[in-house]
Amino acid sequence: MISNKENSKAELIVIGGSAGSLKVILEMIKNLDDHINVSVLLVLHRKAHSTNILQALLQQLSPLEVVEIDDKTEIQSNKIYITPADYHLLFENKKVMSLDSSEKMNYSRPSIDVTFKSAAEIYGESLIGVLLSGANADGVEGLEYIKKNNGRVWIQDPETAEVDYMPRHAVEAVKYDKIIKPHELAAYINQL
């Protein structure tokens, strides 16, 4: 029997990033097709009081609708979602997302680990977790959790990362499926 792991249909791609990740996100978003078959969720570390400026910035470049998440927002494919500053993001089920303002994890809120774990439990093999540039260990444990639940793991090539601590740590710790360079990310998502 052929393993269908590589071919299992991806429904959600969660991209976690910290310092130096915004450049990668901007490059990706410009090169997305105007129709993709998955939902894209961004979990980025940023200042607690940041306003909607990130949403506006990404929307300007994006061929797809960019939504900053409100509590209990229903996720749809072919859209890009941003986790709001100062909240953790959790999945209730494959549709509904909840926000949570509990204690910081890895000095971070939102924490990439928290969302990776929650998404892995709900989406299993239809989840892809992507970890980008950053100076913090947040996200690595979550990637392991995604693997354990048969999801796929992509990591930014540490050589291309502005701050390589996060991806380098992940490459060492996790059985990944792909190492990606910033300019390849959009193409991989377009193919899903």
Added chain:
Amino acid sequence: MLEPSIIKDEEVEYLIKDVYDMYGYDFSEYSRASFKRRVNRICLIDRFTSFAELRYTILNDPEYLKRFIEEITVNVTEMFRDPLFFKALREKILPQLGTYPLIRIWVAGCSTGEEAYSIAILLKEANLYHKSLIYGTDLNPSVLETARSGVFPLQQMKLYSENYILSGGKKDFSDYYTANYDSVRFDKSLQEKLILSTHNLVSDSSFNSFQLIVCRNVLIYFDRGLQERVFRLFDNSLENLGFLALGAKETLRFSKLDENYHQVDDQRIWKKLDHN
């Protein structure tokens, strides 16, 4: 480190049923994703290695239940959290409330009281405090004790002071408290108009009518059905033309009541429309 997954999904359901049957606290309509994290977290910090141990302790030790409730609910709060929200209260909402002879405000799910104290400061600075009453409620008696004491950690004051200034505060924030080693005590006058009491949004009903209800980052822990019920409770407790203020990422948009309310510019504040 991520919390471990000690408790399975179906065990969470048993636990919710036990706590309700034994003690009357109803968590059945809490958002599962968050509740499960809290249960696993309490297993980690109180060193329960299995569901059976946690369950045994809860069922046999009523004292432990107090701690369970305290840890299972999220009590993360700060003074003037989201300063722009408080700026909107200060500049747009309080002037409208100023026309009432008595201003009644309900801070629902007030936790350790930081937002209630922040509102007391706003009212003082608007010269409305003398004719105001602030009701702070929470389901958790122990956080209300902290609120009642008016004592908060000194290390938070730098952040609170920055928030206060961003909210449009003109005074020296330290005028409002006296520092003592690693804690500060807020001015007693900020408690004069503050009424603190337990109230459970899940099971308790309306107890007064208000011109402003503030409930921020509480409803995110509820599922949609319970959110809708609590919105109705707020609606029943709000005078015509009163205001409902929610957390920065909470919305009335998904509720049936939305059509009876008008959102105040880009803030998460809604005004109840006049309908008889």
